[in-house]
Amino acid sequence: MRFIHIADVHLFATPDTEFEWGANRPQEIEETFEKVLDACNEKNIDLLLIAGNLFDRSPSVEDLIFIDEKLMRLEKTRTVILSGTDDYIVPGSESAAYKFRSRTVMLPPEKTTNAYLKGINTCVTGYSYGKPEYTDRILENIDPGHKDAVNILIGHGGDKNHMPFRKDKLAAKGFDYVAMGYIRRPVHILKNRMAYAGSPEPLGPTETGRHGYVLGEINDEGTKINWCPIARRNYMDISITMSPDLEAEEITKNLEEKLLKLGNENIYRIILRGFSKDNLSFDLERIKSRYNIYEILNMTISDDDEKMLRVENETNMMGSFIREINGSYTVDERIRSKALRYGMEALIMAGEER
Numbered sequence: 001m002r003f004i005h006i007a008d009v010h011l012f013a014t015p016d017t018e019f020e021w022g023a024n025r026p027q028e029i030e031e032t033f034e035k036v037l038d039a040c041n042e043k044n045i046d047l048l049l050i051a052g053n054l055f056d057r058s059p060s061v062e063d064l065i066f067i068d069e070k071l072m073r074l075e076k077t078r079t080v081i082l083s084g085t086d087d088y089i090v091p092g093s094e095s096a097a098y099k100f101r102s103r104t105v106m107l108p109p110e111k112t113t114n115a116y117l118k119g120i121n122t123c124v125t126g127y128s129y130g131k132p133e134y135t136d137r138i139l140e141n142i143d144p145g146h147k148d149a150v151n152i153l154i155g156h157g158g159d160k161n162h163m164p165f166r167k168d169k170l171a172a173k174g175f176d177y178v179a180m181g182y183i184r185r186p187v188h189i190l191k192n193r194m195a196y197a198g199s200p201e202p203l204g205p206t207e208t209g210r211h212g213y214v215l216g217e218i219n220d221e222g223t224k225i226n227w228c229p230i231a232r233r234n235y236m237d238i239s240i241t242m243s244p245d246l247e248a249e250e251i252t253k254n255l256e257e258k259l260l261k262l263g264n265e266n267i268y269r270i271i272l273r274g275f276s277k278d279n280l281s282f283d284l285e286r287i288k289s290r291y292n293i294y295e296i297l298n299m300t301i302s303d304d305d306e307k308m309l310r311v312e313n314e315t316n317m318m319g320s321f322i323r324e325i326n327g328s329y330t331v332d333e334r335i336r337s338k339a340l341r342y343g344m345e346a347l348i349m350a351g352e353e354r
Contacts, residue, residue: 001219002217003046028232068102078117082127127155158196176218177193186212240258
């Protein structure tokens with residue numbers, strides 16, 4: 001049995017609205033979801049697992065009709081949908097009563113449900129959200145739902161307010177695979193047995209790294225999963241190491257070369273580190289016009305900054321570090337100066353200067 005596991009798609013979300021590229025993000029999220037459906041058809045997938053937060057909101061009947069029409073594209077694949085923290089479905093609502101025309105099962109809210117798919121001898125068991133939070137350890141009390149079948153647990157959450165669990169407790173249940181949602185970056189919790197898929201398309205600057213879906217197969221030899229990147233864009237941090245010896249144009253050129261290699265589709269935060277000349281000024285407007293840059297963070301230390309830090313931190317950890325380095329008379333002056341500045345930067349970044 002071959003499956004694809006996704007979660008936290010957040011259809012209708014509107015990230016980065018304050019930036020020029022933000023206007024395209026809702027459409028890109030939808031297009032990336034459609035690429036997942038294409039992968040199901042191309043890879044001959046038996047089962048699509050959606051582990052919560054397919055929508056960015058509690059879905060209306062119109063929203064479910066919208067997704068139902070998209071899932072009708074699947075040629076062979078069956079779909080099981082779990083509602084999550086953001087797209088919870090209130091019990092007894094019109095949305096809870098919706099009947100899919102596609103080969104889709106949406107697990108009903110606020111009860112443990114087994115969806116047995118006879119054609120692929122697979123039972124998917126889960127507990128859909130009917131409200132935003134559950135503090136009970138619900139997932140730890142769910143058992144495989146069908147003897148002599150492939151058994152999959154589909155869940156959403158993991159912190160103290162959203163169905164907390166211990167991975168060893170879930171592993172001991174004996175499911176062939178545990179498909180999790182809620183954490184928006186991919187996390188392989190237990191080798192080939194339990195994973196967070198992460199969002200197929202990232203939704204904010206904290207979700208750095210590559211995004212995609214889990215591709216898995218369960219057979220007589222066990223379960224094997226791989227992670228497949230699919231996102232249109234990725235959020236990335238780019239560090240530029242400054243030096244008093246570098247001119248502004250040289251720094252800009254260095255940054256442009258890095259961005260050129262990574263491409264203009266991604267969304268970047270530029271972090272300036274190291275040491276700069278006093279009053280160093282350079283123009284990044286031409287870079288901003290060509291690349292998606294949401295923040296430029298200046299963490300550099302100038303000569304004036306260094307002098308001030310020495311005075312302000314004379315009686316604390318940084319002061320002790322400065323005195324120790326300055327007392328190393330056998331060290332070359334150039335090496336001592338670099339060690340002093342690098343150490344000061346490290347203490348600032350770690351929040352340990354005090």
